[in-house]
Amino acid sequence: MSVTNNARGIAEGVAFRAPATAMRVRGLSDRAVAWLFILPTMLLLLAINIFPLIWAIRLSFTGLMANLPTPARFIGIDNYVDILTDEDIWANFQITAHFVFWTIALQVLVGLGLALLINQKFRGHSFWTTVILLPMMLSPAVVGNFWTLLFQPQIGPFNYLIGFFTGAAPSSFTMIGSVALAPWTIVLVNTWMWTPYVMLICLAGLRSIPDHIYEAAEVDRASPLRQFVSITFPMVLPFLMLAVLFQAIQSFVMFDLVNLLTSGGPGSTTELVSITLKRAAFEKWETGYASALAVILFVTIFGAANIYVKALNKVKQQ
Amino acid sequence: MRMSKTNLLLTCAAGALALTIGAASSAQAEGKSLTMCWAAWDPANALVQLDKDFTAETGIEMKHEFVPWTSYADHFINLLNSRSAECDLIIGDSQWIGGAAENKWYVKLNDFFDKNNISMDTFLPATVVGYAEWPKNTPNYWGLPAMADAVGWTYRKDWFAKPELRAEFKAKYNRELEPPKTWDELIEVAKFFTGKEIDGKKVYGAYVFSERGSEGITMGVTNAMYNYGFDYMDPKKPYQMQGIVNSAGAAKGMDVYKELFTCCQPPGLTNAYMQEGLDAFKSGQVAMQMNWYAFFPGLAKDPNVGGDKIGFFKNPAGPAGDFTQLGGQGLSVVAASKNVDDALAYVKWFAQPKVQQKWTDLGGASASKAVLDSDAYKKSAAYAPSFVESMGMVKDFWAEPLYVPLLLDMQNRVHDYVVANKGTSQQALDSLVKDWVKVFKQEGKDPS
Numbered sequence: 001m002s003v004t005n006n007a008r009g010i011a012e013g014v015a016f017r018a019p020a021t022a023m024r025v026r027g028l029s030d031r032a033v034a035w036l037f038i039l040p041t042m043l044l045l046l047a048i049n050i051f052p053l054i055w056a057i058r059l060s061f062t063g064l065m066a067n068l069p070t071p072a073r074f075i076g077i078d079n080y081v082d083i084l085t086d087e088d089i090w091a092n093f094q095i096t097a098h099f100v101f102w103t104i105a106l107q108v109l110v111g112l113g114l115a116l117l118i119n120q121k122f123r124g125h126s127f128w129t130t131v132i133l134l135p136m137m138l139s140p141a142v143v144g145n146f147w148t149l150l151f152q153p154q155i156g157p158f159n160y161l162i163g164f165f166t167g168a169a170p171s172s173f174t175m176i177g178s179v180a181l182a183p184w185t186i187v188l189v190n191t192w193m194w195t196p197y198v199m200l201i202c203l204a205g206l207r208s209i210p211d212h213i214y215e216a217a218e219v220d221r222a223s224p225l226r227q228f229v230s231i232t233f234p235m236v237l238p239f240l241m242l243a244v245l246f247q248a249i250q251s252f253v254m255f256d257l258v259n260l261l262t263s264g265g266p267g268s269t270t271e272l273v274s275i276t277l278k279r280a281a282f283e284k285w286e287t288g289y290a291s292a293l294a295v296i297l298f299v300t301i302f303g304a305a306n307i308y309v310k311a312l313n314k315v316k317q318q
Numbered sequence: 319m320r321m322s323k324t325n326l327l328l329t330c331a332a333g334a335l336a337l338t339i340g341a342a343s344s345a346q347a348e349g350k351s352l353t354m355c356w357a358a359w360d361p362a363n364a365l366v367q368l369d370k371d372f373t374a375e376t377g378i379e380m381k382h383e384f385v386p387w388t389s390y391a392d393h394f395i396n397l398l399n400s401r402s403a404e405c406d407l408i409i410g411d412s413q414w415i416g417g418a419a420e421n422k423w424y425v426k427l428n429d430f431f432d433k434n435n436i437s438m439d440t441f442l443p444a445t446v447v448g449y450a451e452w453p454k455n456t457p458n459y460w461g462l463p464a465m466a467d468a469v470g471w472t473y474r475k476d477w478f479a480k481p482e483l484r485a486e487f488k489a490k491y492n493r494e495l496e497p498p499k500t501w502d503e504l505i506e507v508a509k510f511f512t513g514k515e516i517d518g519k520k521v522y523g524a525y526v527f528s529e530r531g532s533e534g535i536t537m538g539v540t541n542a543m544y545n546y547g548f549d550y551m552d553p554k555k556p557y558q559m560q561g562i563v564n565s566a567g568a569a570k571g572m573d574v575y576k577e578l579f580t581c582c583q584p585p586g587l588t589n590a591y592m593q594e595g596l597d598a599f600k601s602g603q604v605a606m607q608m609n610w611y612a613f614f615p616g617l618a619k620d621p622n623v624g625g626d627k628i629g630f631f632k633n634p635a636g637p638a639g640d641f642t643q644l645g646g647q648g649l650s651v652v653a654a655s656k657n658v659d660d661a662l663a664y665v666k667w668f669a670q671p672k673v674q675q676k677w678t679d680l681g682g683a684s685a686s687k688a689v690l691d692s693d694a695y696k697k698s699a700a701y702a703p704s705f706v707e708s709m710g711m712v713k714d715f716w717a718e719p720l721y722v723p724l725l726l727d728m729q730n731r732v733h734d735y736v737v738a739n740k741g742t743s744q745q746a747l748d749s750l751v752k753d754w755v756k757v758f759k760q761e762g763k764d765p766s
Contacts, residue, residue: 067399069421153586177588179738265530266588267738284723
């Protein structure tokens with residue numbers, strides 16, 4: 001009884017208050033109400049995204065050094081010219097491209113393979129799914145530190161494992177310190193960490209394929225390979241492309257993991273553009289120069305992502 | 319209920335203790351305090367002990383903010399630049415002095431020194447130039463030499479004394495196996511030890527700095543380069559670097575360092591600085607180790623490799639000279655401090671000869687001539703004679719306001735050549751000159 005009474009009371013209250021609310025918002029159009037709702041979000045976005053972006057663009061035309069009390073001096077496009085004519089920066093872009101390409105290629109291959117495996121019904125598959133997802137749940141700082149230890153040539157198990165299979169002396173090579181191996185080392189660790197993410201997205205794609213399509217294919221006596229080529233892959237492709245987009249952006253701006261593993265070394269062999277940017281901004285304190293580099297990076301990622309999203313939409317339509 | 323005699327005594331004692339603690343706390347709460355900022359390392363612990371005397375004498379409480387070396391420069395330069403009053407006193411790196419003076423982060427101490435009869439003549443000249451003066455070699459003082467330091471070498475005295483190794487070395491090189499006096503000898507000895515099995519373990523010849531991110535490889539390579547002819551600028555033409563920084567001698571010095579790194583560094587140490595060197599030496603991996611003297615008191619006492627097992631020698635000479643890299647820091651008063659007078663009182667107290675002596679006794683490293691030139695000091699520890707000698711042959715990196723970009727440029731060029739084997743030493747130094755010219759132009763100086 002009391003519940004009913006309460007419910008009635010609430011209903012009456014609402015009924016009683018409703019005209020007042022209506023009075024308050026009367027005169028506001030639907031569009032104005034919509035704006036009222038999104039205004040806080042817009043203000044927040046302006047404050048934490050758009051304003052810093054505009055500020056960085058402004059700083060990129062100055063010779064400001066944030067650690068000196070001297071005011072920002074306008075120098076036109078000098079910073080952009082310096083960056084775009086600097087051979088070292090281009091070398092760092094090449095290193096970044098190598099890292100992004102191989103990381104994505106390996107993550108897609110292994111991630112899709114794992115998703116196909118996990119999608120099979122077998123005993124304990126939930127347990128194995130969780131195990132595979134573990135690397136993704138770790139902090140990049142933890143991953144960087146423990147892989148550094150694993151790669152230690154004298155006490156690290158990685159070299160012993162390689163030595164065990166190849167017969168090479170464990171201390172005869174160093175993954176992090178070698179010019180030839182270090183670029184592959186960062187690819188390996190990043191792939192280890194983020195492949196589960198690609199797997200998860202692919203798995204969502206695989207689970208979204210209706211069973212009746214496979215049943216129809218089986219009626220038509222399509223082989224498993226034919227089913228994969230004609231059904232599975234095309235239907236998973238939009239998901240895969242989405243994963244590639246996310247991971248390409250993530251790898252392009254990758255900093256923490258690589259900084260902990262190699263600090264960009266040996267020499268500048270693994271100095272990704274993000275590391276160059278951090279060193280310019282927060283070690284050399286070349287704020288103007290770093291802002292220009294950040295703008296170039298932003299335009300590169302934004303442009304590439306836009307082209308990619310258009311391609312993704314075409315695939316979805318197909 | 320009656321209390322026993324013992325209980326009564328204990329209660330009285332507890333009451334007295336509580337009153338004393340309460341009184342002391344309220345006195346400190348009402349009283350003054352100073353915050354001292356420095357790096358977190360062994361000598362900082364000695365400073366905490368020393369500062370207890372200052373508190374006992376003046377009633378001023380000393381607080382300490384010690385930051386790990388990896389973030390020491392970033393952290394404190396940001397504080398100074400933002401005019402933070404978090405530190406009243408700072409033991410700042412020698413490279414900061416230019417920026418600190420020109421940006422007025424530190425209090426200029428000339429008048430204070432004159433008023434209190436503190437003479438810079440009582441400190442080692444190199445430390446005065448390195449830790450106190452800006453512009454260099456002018457009597458404008460922004461700090462008091464506080465922690466004298468330089469690069470030196472340790473070696474495994476017990477390995478050098480092994481008869482079979484001595485005999486083998488003599489047969490091979492026709493001289494005794496002794497601590498090296500030149501860089502050529504250093505490489506010979508390092509190569510001799512590399513790959514040998516000693517105490518059941520494969521060992522390596524020498525550990526040298528190779529760190530890329532902050533200052534490591536520069537603080538290492540300069541020890542070879544100075545002695546083969548490298549300098550920062552033409553002494554007659556300030557900021558003129560062409561042909562000096564990238565001279566043939568400088569390039570040769572870089573080659574020599576690379577040879578030592580390539581032949582004899584333990585595997586995996588391609589981005590290693592102070593701590594990695596200590597670890598390599600303490601774990602019996604290397605016969606010789608480059609490191610800062612500040613760590614040597616701790617190493618001399620190490621239960622595994624200290625005592626009779628360790629020996630020390632100064633940086634070996636080269637064909638163009640006998641120099642070593644200056645380390646260490648000066649004590650300065652932060653201009654933004656709200657307790658400048660008390661901070662100056664601390665500087666006056668710290669400059670006293672008896673305090674300088676105690677500072678050294680506790681494990682610090684005074685730059686006072688009276689302390690370092692005394693026979694007692696030279697006999698006080700195995701590393702002391704070579705330390706005194708080293709402090710007389712030091713050279714330091716740039717201390718310009720824009721020293722950070724200068725340092726990072728050199729880090730990149732040297733690491734690229736020495737560790738990553740990119741290009742030639744001459745190309746690396748030619749590029750370095752271009753980098754440095756660009757930085758000096760930013761600073762408004764004319765390097766042409």
